[in-house]
Amino acid sequence: MPEGPSLYILKEQAARFVGQEIVHAEGNTWAIDTARLVGQPIVALHTWGKHLLIELPGLVLRIHFLLFGTYRIDERRDKPARLSLRMADGGELNVYACSVREIERTAFEAYDFSADVMSDQWDPKKARKKLRARPELLACDALLDQDIFSGVGNIIKNEVLFRIRVHPLSNVGALPAPKLRALVDEARQYSFDFLAWKKQFVLKQHWLAHAQKTCPRCDIPFLKANLGRTKRRSFYCERCQKRYN
């Protein structure tokens, strides 16, 4: 369930729990004493990229779904929950196969939401500045850098590069200014398209590049390779996506 827009949906779906008291907590998490959560109200829910932050009066929980994590609201899977919270209205937030940690208050306060592509505080100017400061960075690695594009994952990476017609092995520093701007703007734009499509359960059918075999623009086969420092799957068209170095 990873990329940022999916967390955004989770936050929306769980919004009614804000202000409610946790009446029961359990789960196979080793990092949290679940008994400590009982009796605390949820002060707020936040997302920062792929992090879900549950703010309680006494502590902040950070949930990361990694590659395989899932969640259910008001229902349960036939699997042990990593953490299960029952709320005052009888509702439940259940999370599975994810990382659950308590974070320091100072760490919570240090979250920079201007780096989150889904946030109202998203700051494209800052993102461009971070990119200009690292000219050697490859475009495919840049998009996956959570300090620059918090919430962007491998699907969004592939779709953004295809949309702006930039080769994944391009150096960020070699991109003409309008391309750099397009990279930043499309990271956010595609994330919101992703959000809308995901809500309609039609995300996959809108993929133009990710996991695709053929370029829909020029009809030649896509190349598929694990590129960059991150070595993640890239799907790209050598004809349509220009390489800048």
Added chain:
DNA sequence: TGGAATGTTGGAAC
């Protein structure tokens, strides 16, 4: 059915 995948981390290695 084995392998790969929407991701990160901790520690080894240099």
Added chain:
DNA sequence: CGTTCCAACATTCC
């Protein structure tokens, strides 16, 4: 001591 690399982990789908 800083940087880089990769194994490990967790689960589902084809």
